[in-house]
Amino acid sequence: MQECKDHMAMAKKDGMKKDDAMMKKDTMCTDMMKKDRMKKEEPMKK
Secondary structure, three states: OHHHHHHHHHHHHHOOOOOHHHHHHHHHHHHHHHHHHHHHHHHHHO
């Protein structure tokens, strides 16, 4: 999780061109963060 946050922050800051590996990591991190957010919100609904 932490390395995803670092990765996202780095990607925003650099504004660099992304290769395939970066894109895959981006997608994976986005998914993970969505799941993580859902896990945090779930208990509140009940």
